Amino acid sequence: xxxxxxxxxxxxxxxxxxxxxxxxxxxxxxxxxxxxxxxxxxxxxxxxxxxxxxxxxxxxxxxxxxxxxxxxxxxxxxxxxxxxxxxxxxxxxxxxxxxxxxxxxxxxxxxxxxxxxxxxxxxxxxxxxxxxxxxxxxxxxxxxxxxxxxxxxxxxxxxxxxxxxxxxxxxxxxxxxxxxxxxxxxxxxxxxxxxxxxxxxxxxxxxxxxxxxxxxxxxxxxxxxxxxxxxxxxxxxxxxxxxxxxxxxxxxxxxxxxxxxxxxxxxxxxxxxxxxxxxxxxxxxxxxxxxxxxxxxxxxxxxxxxxxxxxxxxxxxxxxxxxxxxxxxxxxxxxxxxxxxxxxxxxxxxxxxxxxxxxxxxxxxxxxxxxxxxxxxxxxxxxxxxxxxxxxxxxxxxxxx
Amino acid sequence: xxxxxxxxxxxxxxxxxxxxxxxxxxxxxxxxxxxxxxxxxxxxxxxxxxxxxxxxxxxxxxxxxxxxxxxxxxxxxxxxxxxxxxxxxxxxxxxxxxxxxxxxxxxxxxxxxxxxxxxxxxxxxxxxxxxxxxxxxxxxxxxxxxxxxxxxxxxxxxxxxxx
Numbered sequence: 001x002x003x004x005x006x007x008x009x010x011x012x013x014x015x016x017x018x019x020x021x022x023x024x025x026x027x028x029x030x031x032x033x034x035x036x037x038x039x040x041x042x043x044x045x046x047x048x049x050x051x052x053x054x055x056x057x058x059x060x061x062x063x064x065x066x067x068x069x070x071x072x073x074x075x076x077x078x079x080x081x082x083x084x085x086x087x088x089x090x091x092x093x094x095x096x097x098x099x100x101x102x103x104x105x106x107x108x109x110x111x112x113x114x115x116x117x118x119x120x121x122x123x124x125x126x127x128x129x130x131x132x133x134x135x136x137x138x139x140x141x142x143x144x145x146x147x148x149x150x151x152x153x154x155x156x157x158x159x160x161x162x163x164x165x166x167x168x169x170x171x172x173x174x175x176x177x178x179x180x181x182x183x184x185x186x187x188x189x190x191x192x193x194x195x196x197x198x199x200x201x202x203x204x205x206x207x208x209x210x211x212x213x214x215x216x217x218x219x220x221x222x223x224x225x226x227x228x229x230x231x232x233x234x235x236x237x238x239x240x241x242x243x244x245x246x247x248x249x250x251x252x253x254x255x256x257x258x259x260x261x262x263x264x265x266x267x268x269x270x271x272x273x274x275x276x277x278x279x280x281x282x283x284x285x286x287x288x289x290x291x292x293x294x295x296x297x298x299x300x301x302x303x304x305x306x307x308x309x310x311x312x313x314x315x316x317x318x319x320x321x322x323x324x325x326x327x328x329x330x331x332x333x334x335x336x337x338x339x340x341x342x343x344x345x346x347x348x349x350x351x352x353x354x355x356x357x358x359x360x361x362x363x364x365x366x367x368x369x370x371x372x373x374x375x376x377x378x379x380x381x382x383x384x385x386x387x388x389x390x391x392x393x394x395x396x397x398x399x400x401x
Numbered sequence: 402x403x404x405x406x407x408x409x410x411x412x413x414x415x416x417x418x419x420x421x422x423x424x425x426x427x428x429x430x431x432x433x434x435x436x437x438x439x440x441x442x443x444x445x446x447x448x449x450x451x452x453x454x455x456x457x458x459x460x461x462x463x464x465x466x467x468x469x470x471x472x473x474x475x476x477x478x479x480x481x482x483x484x485x486x487x488x489x490x491x492x493x494x495x496x497x498x499x500x501x502x503x504x505x506x507x508x509x510x511x512x513x514x515x516x517x518x519x520x521x522x523x524x525x526x527x528x529x530x531x532x533x534x535x536x537x538x539x540x541x542x543x544x545x546x547x548x549x550x551x552x553x554x555x556x557x558x559x560x561x562x563x564x
Contacts, residue, residue: 224518
């Protein structure tokens with residue numbers, strides 16, 4: 001592993017190899033990832049990922065905002081699962097504040113986070129199959145994703161950049177008819193998964209492109225910092241939701257799919273099973289949805305309801321204060337990690353006791369997972385790179401931030 | 402749930418396996434410890450960070466490096482505080498190692514030989530904070546363009562950039 005990137009300049013003086021530039025405008029790099037490949041014929045001798053094309057300085061921007069103003073920024077980190085990002089950020093700030101969240105808000109958060117996991121995995125499945133050459137799967141996946149986007153729109157008013165989770169609870173109580181819609185989707189979904197599996201799991205072309213491709217063993221996967229389904233496919237049985245539960249995950253029953261081979265196929269199988277398990281969790285959350293408030297009792301931190309703000313002097317004052325000067329957070333630092341669809345997503349927040357964070361750092365799972373890509377691809381064919389990129393399910397938005 | 406006061410007395414934290422092991426290994430390398438909001442932080446002297454990571458890995462106390470990042474406390478000196486977030490999958494426990502760095506000479510040993518996953522994280526800190534990691538295999542900018550001047554995440558760098 002030490003040889004990785006050991007030599008800064010790819011050396012093409014030997015006449016055997018040549019340098020191939022893949023990306024950043026390549027459809028199968030899932031965004032703006034640039035890969036420098038040193039190839040010998042069709043075989044990859046060395047690979048070097050080049051990132052940063054999407055760097056927008058979100059971490060710097062966070063330092064200039066009030067704590068509650070950071071929530072919409074977190075949507076834009078991993079745009080395939082904005083609510084999971086919101087969840088990680090708000091939980092980190094709640095930990096800094098020592099704030100207790102009512103059970104209804106927790107259950108809602110779990111349910112929506114799992115729906116986000118489903119919609120994120122659907123994008124992965126569609127684009128991964130598209131890269132391999134199975135075009136129609138993409139349309140099937142986006143059909144179900146559309147249903148989910150409508151659900152997010154119903155609850156938050158937005159299809160993608162939802163910003164629905166707030167520090168101390170949720171922005172609003174879910175609207176009438178929302179739970180029926182979720183229930184309808186969850187009831188329908190298992191047969192849709194069967195449909196995808198009918199298209200892919202037994203498809204010999206698909207299987208041949210995936211099996212024994214881009215292998216990585218458990219030891220290397222851990223050394224390179226891989227997490228999430230990509231790590232579990234290598235045989236490491238670790239899921240933060242189960243092993244270090246947060247947000248009430250200890251109340252839900254679900255299995256954590258683990259693979260053995262660490263190849264693209266194992267990652268595919270793990271994620272497909274995760275679709276089923278996420279649906280299981282969302283269903284349990286829906287059925288056991290507690291009643292009560294979706295906001296914690298903390299008037300200095302949480303904006304009052306519109307009705308109260310218009311009728312009560314005190315609520316108006318709190319509203320004014322939170323909007324104009326934010327709320328002070330006790331000094332300290334926290335690192336809060338949750339299981340995003342791609343792996344361990346962590347927020348490291350340092351507070352100096354004022355209303356603006358001193359530092360917000362996002363530990364994004366794709367950033368670490370990408371480091372393992374050269375290990376997977378070196379010695380293999382160029383066509384396998386496309387399968388490997390799809391299998392680690394990277395989102396460039398959270399890599400470059 | 403009101404916040405419990407932080408424990409900053411290292412004597413009270415000696416029953417924690419990670420603290421106990423590091424103290425038994427080199428008590429001069431540990432300058433302090435803190436237990437706050439259910440998170441354990443250990444302050445390490447800058448010369449010993451790579452060895453401390455290697456020690457914890459060899460002892461089986463941590464088996465995964467989650468995250469490596471930095472915070473700038475400008476104009477206070479030492480201004481940089483690096484935070485290494487280590488995880489033990491076996492014991493299901495996290496620990497944060499911290500190193501303080503001065504603004505004049507922000508450099509320390511790279512931990513890539515111990516944890517290859519630190520590669521990108523160290524490059525990011527070099528790029529955005531200007532922290533130099535000695536012994537890193539490929540210490541070049543990762544986010545900003547190669548010819549960029551300055552280190553954007555430092556506190557003395559304006560949010561809107563230089564115009």
